[in-house]
Amino acid sequence: MPPPPTTLTLVTDAAQAKAGLAGLIDRDPAALSVVASVIDGLVADPTRYTGPRWWLGADPSGDVVAAFMHTPPHPLHVAVATEETARDLAARLADAGDALPGVGGQRRPAEAFADEWVARTGVGSRVSMEIGSFDLPVAPQLPFEVSGRFRRASASDLGLVDRWNRAFVDAIEGGGRTPPSLALAVADGRVALWEDDGRPVSMAYASPANGGITRISGVWTPPELRRHGYASGVVAALSRERQDLGERCMLYTDLANPTSNAIYEAMGYRRVGDGVHITFSA
Incomplete structure (x- = not known):
């Protein structure tokens, strides 16, 4: 049985995005780290980016379970999403004639977004960077002496x-x-x-x-x-x-x-x- 559909809502106000994503940030702060810090920066200084956009994906119960962000001139950022939801957003934006320099974030939904975008727009794509996400569960230790x-x-x-x-x-x-x-x-x-x-x-x-x-x-x-x-x-x-x-x-x-x-x-x-x-x- 396929998963229930996710409803995507466009938000263009940083304070509204912060409020709408608060629950998801609390549940998955690591995945939402970039989005949360960018929103905080824009709440403090709305001139940091021109035309920022967020898409909040809600499940049938109304809980926000997906998040995307675009702060031109950066690529679209996939914070949390299923591959299906990423493809849905790519189709929506491509069909609307949107322009994007690229996409980044979680590997599998970002790749799904790119595949759909390329299929609908005919542009080329290339992987420009592969990224590792690291956390620190222990007190950090320097493995060697450092002067200073x-x-x-x-x-x-x-x-x-x-x-x-x-x-x-x-x-x-x-x-x-x-x-x-x-x-x-x-x-x-x-x-x-x-x-x-x-x-x-x-x-x-x-x-x-x-x-x-x-x-x-x-x-x-x-x-x-x-x-x-x-x-x-x-x-x-x-x-x-x-x-x-x-x-x-x-x-x-x-x-x-x-x-x-x-x-x-x-x-x-x-x-x-x-x-x-x-x-x-x-």
């Missing part, structure tokens, strides 16, 4: 923090986009620096916790300062601090980088899921 120390970034570090965050986004996305300032994250004490010999050498930041989970991201060491373990030091220290504050930590990694993935696993992170980014082309 951890500290929180302060307001005086904001220029450096924003430059490094821009470099991180350029490396991930290929350039062309200026990310929002991390001023609020710095003010909240969620941006960490690793210092060696009195100067910052690496950075990471933590998302606001939703459902008790924070996501470690923005891990960046300038190329000339790499191979000293600084990124490992800042990730381990920031993760430990967030755990001490009662939060659970997770992070996403590029599975094409086995070195960093092995370091995170040695630190105590464990791989718990797979995701994918798929790029569409004319």
Whole structure:
């Protein structure tokens, strides 16, 4: 017997999306981490993205069981969905003449969305990144000695923090986009620096916790300062601090980088899921 259909509702207001997804975020905070943190950012600053959209999928009882997000110019993000619901949304958007640069998120529904989108629009597609989802069930441990120390970034570090965050986004996305300032994250004490010999050498930041989970991201060491373990030091220290504050930590990694993935696993992170980014082309 096929599963009951899921009804998709489009939402364009961040506060309304936050309210509509609250139950699903509580039930599956890891899967909803990206969506929840983006919504929080938009509630605080509605100018962060132009034309954000969310689709909330409800089962026959009215419970929200699926979530998709699109914040142009990014690809559509599949947070939680069945393959059937992902195909349904792809058909709906393709038939309406929508334009998307790609899709990412949970592997199987993202792949189902891409298959339907390609079949209906005739565009090409390619996997641009395979992603591992990791959580941290233990206290993090550095597997080797790292010179230097951890500290929180302060307001005086904001220029450096924003430059490094821009470099991180350029490396991930290929350039062309200026990310929002991390001023609020710095003010909240969620941006960490690793210092060696009195100067910052690496950075990471933590998302606001939703459902008790924070996501470690923005891990960046300038190329000339790499191979000293600084990124490992800042990730381990920031993760430990967030755990001490009662939060659970997770992070996403590029599975094409086995070195960093092995370091995170040695630190105590464990791989718990797979995701994918798929790029569409004319």
